[in-house]
Amino acid sequence: MSIVDQITSVNDAINSFVWVRIGLVLLLGTGLITTVITKCFQITHLKHWWIKTIGSVFRKDTHKKLGRNSGSVSQFQALCTALAATIGTGNIAGVSAAICIGGPGAVFWMWIAAFLGMMTNFSENILGIYYRRRNAEGEWSGGAMYYLKDGLGSYKGCKKVGSVLAVLFSIFAILASFGIGNMGQINKITLNIKSAFFSDxxxxxxxxVSFVNWAIGFTLMIIGGFVIIGGLQRIASFAEKVVPFMAIAYVIGSLIIMFIHIGSIGPMFASIFKFAFGIKAAA
Incomplete structure (x- = not known):
């Protein structure tokens, strides 16, 4: 067995334990708890969050920053930055992979996970904003490491626990950035560009590794580095210019595919609900 096969075997064993037995239960359970606590905020306050997110894009004041030297970004830039992290590999490659592995019934459970996950994401953002702080450059910094240390750590007997979890989260986030936050996207982009323009x-x-793959990867690294090294302001500015076109292309592409296969929409929904409650789909 080669080293790659050994790594794959170990990775599969860890994934099957962490995600199937622990991860999914915690993710869905947390989403369910936050949904109940907020009295199903994603539905009962549909008008409110729609106006404050998508609806606010068309207001001029959402494109203004709070101040020149505040280290902040505009609402529109924040929205684009958030969308940049959600439209892409996970929505295209991730969904297609889930359907290939779990069948059409997997879509039903992705709907459930997305519905409950709304409140998990909402809670994370609220905590991130509440416990955020300014860094040395005057920019806002927030995230799980802050509310674990300052939030959970503020409870009696939880100071060390909060600090340890904050450090672990930071370490795991760094490690994840090389895998799910980097390799998957680069791999898909490289394969698609190569097959579309350099297949011959x-x-x-x-x-x-093919020289074409190296060239594409190196180019993406330069572009990504140029944006990231510029800090929060450059990331937000770049997202503001690119993401709207990316989102429009994503929606239009999805609609085109739907219209091309409009006759299959009915059978598609039937298959989703028919196979939703099998072990394979849920797994």
């Missing part, structure tokens, strides 16, 4: 080119290989 037989390039030499470097360390067993």
């Amino acid at each position: 080119i037989s390039a030499s290989e470097i360390a067993g």
Whole structure:
């Protein structure tokens, strides 16, 4: 067995334990609890959050920052930055992979996870804003590491627990950035670009990898580095210019596919509900 096969075997064993037995239960359970506590906020306050998010895009004041030196971003920039992290590999490659593995019934459970996950995401954002702080550059910094340390750590007997969890979260986030936050996206982009524009080119290989792949990856690294090194302001500015077109293309592409296969929409929904309660779909 090669090293790659060994790593894959270990990774599969860990994933099957963490995600199937622990991760899914915690994610769905947390979403259910927050949904109940907020009295189903995602439905009962539909008008409110719609006006404050998508509806606010068309107001001029949402494109203004709170101040020149406040280290903040506009509402529109914040929205675009959030959308940039949700439209992409997870929505396209992730969904298609789930359907291939779990069948059409997997879509039903993705709907459930998305519905409950709204409140998990909402709660994370609220806590992140509440416990955020300014960094040395005057920019706002927030996230789970802050509300774990300052929020959970503020309870009696939980100071050390909060600090340890904050450190662990930071470590795992860094490790995840190389995998789900980097490798998956780069791999899909590289394969798609190569198959679309360079499929007929037989390039030499470097360390067993095509030169075309190296070139695409290196180019993406330069572009990504240029944006990230610029800090929050540059990331938000870049997202503000790119994400609207990306979102429009995503929606239009989805609608085109739906209209092309409009005759299959009925059978599609029938298959989703028919196979939703099988073990394979839920897993």
